[in-house]
Amino acid sequence: MPRIARAQDRSPLTRERIVETAIAIADSEGLEAVTIRRVATDNDVTPMALYWHFKEKGQLLDGIAESVLASIVLPAASGESWDRALYGTLHNFLDALRPHPAVAELIAMRILESEPGLELAERVLGLLSDAGFSVEQAAEISSYLLSAIITLVTAEPGPERVLAQADYDAQVRQKRAALGALDPARFPHLIASADALAMCANEESYYSRGIELLVAGTRGVLRA
Amino acid sequence: MPRIARAQDRSPLTRERIVETAIAIADSEGLEAVTIRRVATDNDVTPMALYWHFKEKGQLLDGIAESVLASIVLPAASGESWDRALYGTLHNFLDALRPHPAVAELIAMRILESEPGLELAERVLGLLSDAGFSVEQAAEISSYLLSAIITLVTAEPGPERVLAQADYDAQVRQKRAALGALDPARFPHLIASADALAMCANEESYYSRGIELLVAGTRGVLRA
DNA sequence: ACCTGAACACCGTTCAAGT
DNA sequence: ACCTGAACACCGTTCAAGT
Numbered sequence: 001m002p003r004i005a006r007a008q009d010r011s012p013l014t015r016e017r018i019v020e021t022a023i024a025i026a027d028s029e030g031l032e033a034v035t036i037r038r039v040a041t042d043n044d045v046t047p048m049a050l051y052w053h054f055k056e057k058g059q060l061l062d063g064i065a066e067s068v069l070a071s072i073v074l075p076a077a078s079g080e081s082w083d084r085a086l087y088g089t090l091h092n093f094l095d096a097l098r099p100h101p102a103v104a105e106l107i108a109m110r111i112l113e114s115e116p117g118l119e120l121a122e123r124v125l126g127l128l129s130d131a132g133f134s135v136e137q138a139a140e141i142s143s144y145l146l147s148a149i150i151t152l153v154t155a156e157p158g159p160e161r162v163l164a165q166a167d168y169d170a171q172v173r174q175k176r177a178a179l180g181a182l183d184p185a186r187f188p189h190l191i192a193s194a195d196a197l198a199m200c201a202n203e204e205s206y207y208s209r210g211i212e213l214l215v216a217g218t219r220g221v222l223r224a
Numbered sequence: 225m226p227r228i229a230r231a232q233d234r235s236p237l238t239r240e241r242i243v244e245t246a247i248a249i250a251d252s253e254g255l256e257a258v259t260i261r262r263v264a265t266d267n268d269v270t271p272m273a274l275y276w277h278f279k280e281k282g283q284l285l286d287g288i289a290e291s292v293l294a295s296i297v298l299p300a301a302s303g304e305s306w307d308r309a310l311y312g313t314l315h316n317f318l319d320a321l322r323p324h325p326a327v328a329e330l331i332a333m334r335i336l337e338s339e340p341g342l343e344l345a346e347r348v349l350g351l352l353s354d355a356g357f358s359v360e361q362a363a364e365i366s367s368y369l370l371s372a373i374i375t376l377v378t379a380e381p382g383p384e385r386v387l388a389q390a391d392y393d394a395q396v397r398q399k400r401a402a403l404g405a406l407d408p409a410r411f412p413h414l415i416a417s418a419d420a421l422a423m424c425a426n427e428e429s430y431y432s433r434g435i436e437l438l439v440a441g442t443r444g445v446l447r448a
Numbered sequence: 449a450c451c452t453g454a455a456c457a458c459c460g461t462t463c464a465a466g467t
Numbered sequence: 468a469c470c471t472g473a474a475c476a477c478c479g480t481t482c483a484a485g486t
Contacts, residue, residue, distance in 0.1 A: 012469070036460060047460085049470050057460065105329075108379055112403065112421065118411060125413035137433075138413070139420030140381070144434055147379035148372055155332055155371035157364070179336065187342060189349035189362070196363030197336065209361075210368055212448065213441035220440020221433060236450070260479060271479085273451050281479065 013043060015053050019063040026064070026102040030162040036060070064103050065110040069117045072096040077123070082131040087215050089123055090149055094207060097153045101161045104153045111146060121146065131222055141221070145214055152210045158199035172199045237267060239277050243287040250288070250326040254386040260284070288327050289334040293341045296320040301347070306355040311439045313347055314373055318431060321377045325385045328377045335370055345370065355446055365445070369438055376434045382423035396423045 021042045025034050036057055040047040054060045074092055078085065097104050111117035121142060128138035159171035179187075179194035190197070200206050245266045249258050260281055264271040278284045298316055302309065321328050335341035345366060352362035383395035403411075403418035414421070424430050 035458090037458085046471055048462090048472085051461075052469055112399070112414075118406065118414060122411050122414050125417055129413060135416050136420045136425065139417040140424075140430055140433065141437070142417075143379065143381050143421065144376070144437070147375045151371045151375040152368070155367065157367050175336070182342065187346045189353060190336075190342060190346050192359050193349055193363040193366075196360045197367065200364075201360065206364055209364065209445060213365070213368070213438075213445050215441075216444020216448070217437035217439075217441025220444060221437050224436065224440070259477090261477085270452055272453085272481090275480075276450055 013045060013049060013053060015063060016067075017043065018050060018053055018060065019067050022060060022064055023067060023100060023103060027100055028162070030160070031102045031105070034060075034064075061106050062110060062113065065106045066114040066116070068096060068100055068103060068107060069111070069114050069120070072116055072120055074119060074123060077126075082127045083215050083219055086124070086127045086131075086145075086218065087211055089120070089127065090145060090211050090214065091208075093120060093146065093149050094152065094211065097150060098207075101153050101156070104150050108147050108150050128218070131218070133222065137221075141218060145218070148214055149211070152207060156200050156203070156206065157197060175199075237269060237273060237277060239287060241267065242274060242277055242284065243291050246284060246288055247291060247324060247327060251324055252386070254384070255326045255329070258284075258288075285330050286334060286337065289330045290338040290340070292320060292324055292327060292331060293335065293338050293344070296340055296344055298343060298347060301350075306351045307439050307443055310348070310351045310355075310369075310442065311435055313344070313351065314369060314435045314438065315432075317344060317370065317373050318376065318435065321374065322431075325377050325380070328374050332371050332374050352442070355442070357446065361445075365442060369442070372438055373435070376431060380424050380427070380430065381421060399423075 018039060022034050022039050025038060025042065036050055037047045039060070040050055043049075050060070054063070072092055073095070074089065080088070097107070107117075111121055124142040124145060125138050128141055129135075133141065159168050159175070163171065176194045176198035179190055179197060182191055184191055195201075242263060246258050246263050249262060249266065260274055261271045263284070264274055267273075274284070278287070296316055297319070298313065304312070321331070331341075335345055348366040348369060349362050352365055353359075357365060383392050383399070387395065400418045400422035403414055403421060406414055408415055419425075
């Protein structure tokens with residue numbers, strides 16, 4: 001008599017599978033949709049099953065951050081100038097974050113808690129040291145640069161990335177209209193910028209100019 | 225026969241009083257402690273009373289953001305160079321955020337939804353326009369600069385600002401120890417920076433150098 | 449106009465128990 | 468080792484009702 005399909009017949013849950021589904025939920029519906037109960041449901045398991053793999057929800061969030069940080073591709077250090085290498089490294093970090101804007105906010109506080117995050121920070125500190133910054137300045141600037149890259153993706157102009165295309169377009173129109181309706185005597189520049197503020201016309205240039213600004217700023221404080 | 229003290233004898237709740245207590249809770253215990261029920265309790269009122277003043281919790285958070293934005297002091301535009309004026313304006317924004325680091329994260333998405341936020345954005349756009357940026361570039365850079373200021377306060381090195389002094393010190397020690405225990409062959413710069421990364425030695429210089437970096441970066445992309 | 453009481457559908461988490 | 472069932476203390480929110 002064949003047993004009906006049940007939990008013990010399935011491939012067992014793993015930390016990795018749980019984190020994977022959590023990221024998928026965040027990508028499609030936002031971080032607030034990532035609940036213990038929802039992640040459990042998506043794995044055909046009761047909520048309490050997750051507590052075998054994670055002591056508490058915070059550890060699941062740690063796992064998400066670590067997984068995204070692990071996707072950073074850091075090429076071997078080359079003979080470039082420090083500022084070009086810094087640009088490249090920050091871009092490598094950004095490229096890992098962009099596919100998962102909804103979880104980016106988890107990362108800032110966790111960089112120094114994970115192996116791949118430590119490697120990223122070590123690399124940036126090294127480049128700033130090459131540039132001639134003191135240990136204290138390098139520490140301050142590196143932690144700021146990495147946070148700023150995260151901000152770049154969480155603060156991309158336009159509605160949140162989680163929305164369906166139709167909702168997205170509707171929100172863009174609404175935001176543009178709201179800015180366009182302002183008092184022209186008081187907010188002339190906002191009115192002129194309504195289009196550009198309502199959505200990000202060109203993501204690539206938004207991101208590369210953002211990183212460029214950070215690197216140029218780092219050069220600037222070095223000279224000062 | 226005297227009535228016992230009851231709800232209808234107290235001064236009535238106001239939007240402002242509610243927002244005020246919400247900010248106080250966030251300041252002392254963090255944003256996650258701000259619940260409808262807790263804010264109600266602190267006002268000696270049932271949770272449902274808040275729904276007379278706010279349609280949903282999101283509107284309370286909007287109110288918090290607006291209140292903090294309203295505390296920005298923007299001096300009248302002076303004859304300074306655009307970059308010095310930009311430094312000053314960003315500092316004005318920062319000064320409004322610093323007393324309330326726990327709610328800073330609410331502000332980024334809400335700047336263009338409130339009167340004082342619009343005034344801040346208009347000012348920054350004007351300065352970038354003076355500098356010679358195109359409308360599109362000014363829009364991109366302004367939204368990035370304002371987010372970056374918020375990041376400066378949410379990403380300040382060291383443990384979260386909500387903790388009691390003893391817990392704060394303990395966390396600093398723990399973080400420093402963790403970094404100090406890394407493999408010196410792989411993470412030499414992190415080990416050297418352990419002290420500086422575990423806490424912010426000098427907040428004032430951290431903040432002024434952060435703004436300096438952003439202004440220098442803006443100058444840099446203008447020349448490019 | 450302003451607030452309460454009772455109820456609902458959700459959370460995260462614990463604890464004892466099953467295989 | 469890995470998972471379930473039942474329960475607890477919390478959420479935000481609705482709806483009808485009180486003054």
